[in-house]
Amino acid sequence: MFVIEAQDSNWLQALTAVSTAAAVLFAAISAWISWISAKAAREAVREARLARRSELAPKLILEKEFLDFQFFWPHPSSLNGEPVFLARKHWKDSEPAPPTFSLQNFGQSPALEVTVVWDLSDPNGEFRLPEQFKPLGLSITESGAVDQQGSAIKSLMCSRPSGGGAGLPLYRKWTTDIPSCSPSQKRTVEFPVHLLNTFFVRGLQAGPTMPKDDMVLTATVSCYAVDETLYKTQFRWKVIPFYHGQTSPIIVYGHFFELPMYPKPDGPRVA
Secondary structure: OHHHHHHHHHHHHHHHHHHHHHHHHHHHHHHHHHHHHHHHHHHHHHHHOOOOHHOOOOEEEEEEEEEEEEEEEOOOOOOOOOOOEEOOOOOOOOOEEOEEEEEEEEOOOEEEEEEEEEEEEOOOOOOOOHHOOOOOEEEEEEEEEOOOOEEEEEEEEEEEEOOEEEEEOOOEEEEEEEEEEEOOOOEEEEEEEEHHHHHHHHHHHHHHHOOOOOOOEEEEEEEEEOOOOOOEEEEEEEEEEEEEEEEOOEEEEEEEEEEEOOOOOOOOOOO
């Protein structure tokens, strides 16, 4: 009788151990399933947020609306005697107009507080004009203002033989602010005159040989979405101004070529 009771006790202990192990295994499986479900839920939430952010993201494209430059001085359309900066829209264009860009939003949400920062990479050294332009009334002077680096900003002075004239600063950086750009909206952006003035001087300085080093203009476009997320992208062009020697009026020509938006494979695309 004692032997039978001992065997029953061992059997009960084994059954209890098996039950405990099964319970532990079931709990582990349940925890693993719960973890997988929670991970899937988090991934679904993340994808939903990304999809929502993609819907809210403005998609701004900045494009030039001209072919090349034609800068004149003097010109009858000048207001104060400064150069007149015009551009052809195509090679048969007989009525050039001031160069402009188009900014269009291809996204589904408005772009708010749009800023275009124009930054000219100009490795051609100090601004200077050949002596031949002084008798014609053109000269380089300091404007009295300073740039962000503390350097004196120079100006192109244009003096007419009959009297009067004007001075226009030479800049390598400029900022254009646009309050907003709605979905599918196209806004006209004027080419900053102070940068065009720089191209004019560099063309006179280079003559028919064209500048030795490339001048590259970068436009960094930034804006806020409706959820206050900041977005940035950039556009780049190579500028080649040159001068053939005409003096009545002085005419500076210039090529303006589009460049890859991001020259380096790891360059920033969207911030």
